[in-house]
């Protein structure tokens with residue numbers, strides 16, 4: 001499911017500047033914990049938004065991989081323009097080699113694109129194999145318990161989500177991003193418990209759902225997002 005990202009590349013990053021993107025990044029950073037002097041592998045790194053954020057949060061070594069050449073090319077051009085010491089490579093997460101033993105492995109909006117339960121197991125095994133003993137995995141995926149009516153009425157946060165059919169065990173949706181001009185992409189929601197169960201099969205332990213973090217202030221504005229977020233963040237540890 002990388003074709004749409006071959007076309008989107010730079011536009012995709014606009015999602016990070018709308019309100020929900022701010023809450024998403026705050027939640028991922030909180031779940032990742034203190035990154036100073038940590039090595040991070042970001043799988044499905046897209047435009048390099050998270051690798052750059054992790055580097056500015058103090059990570060000593062950041063490596064990004066994505067299956068879409070256009071996304072990796074965009075991230076590399078950003079790195080050439082503003083060097084932060086981040087390396088990027090093209091890799092399919094379904095055939096991920098062991099790139100290293102990282103303190104933290106992240107995958108943001110990746111696992112929904114695993115085409116079926118067996119592919120999900122393969123993808124998570126590849127992520128887990130890159131976590132050093134004592135390290136952790138941070139995974140953000142579409143919230144399996146989301147209230148569809150609330151997501152359809154999410155314009156205040158900069159996007160809405162329309163539910164379609166079930167494909168390979170996942171609910172297929174279209175995400176409509178209300179930027180000027182607007183754009184859309186497909187996203188896939190696993191049913192409740194599926195990703196947690198697959199994570200447990202990798203041998204990682206202490207699988208935990210992390211709380212949603214919203215930017216400070218305007219409690220009333222952020223409440224619906226906290227009650228029915230588009231995303232769920234899970235962490236797991238390698239013993």
Ligand SMILES: C[S@@+](CC[C@H](N)C(=O)[O-])C[C@H]1O[C@@H](n2cnc3c(N)ncnc32)[C@H](O)[C@@H]1O
Nearest residue numbers: 002005044045046066067068092093108109113
């Ligand atoms: C929704 S984007 C998220 C990008 C980035 N994680 C972010 O949040 O800014 C999903 C990314 O996953 C990548 N992707 C999808 N399937 C993949 C696969 N099998 N292996 C590696 N990357 C994949 C896409 O190319 C795309 O860049």
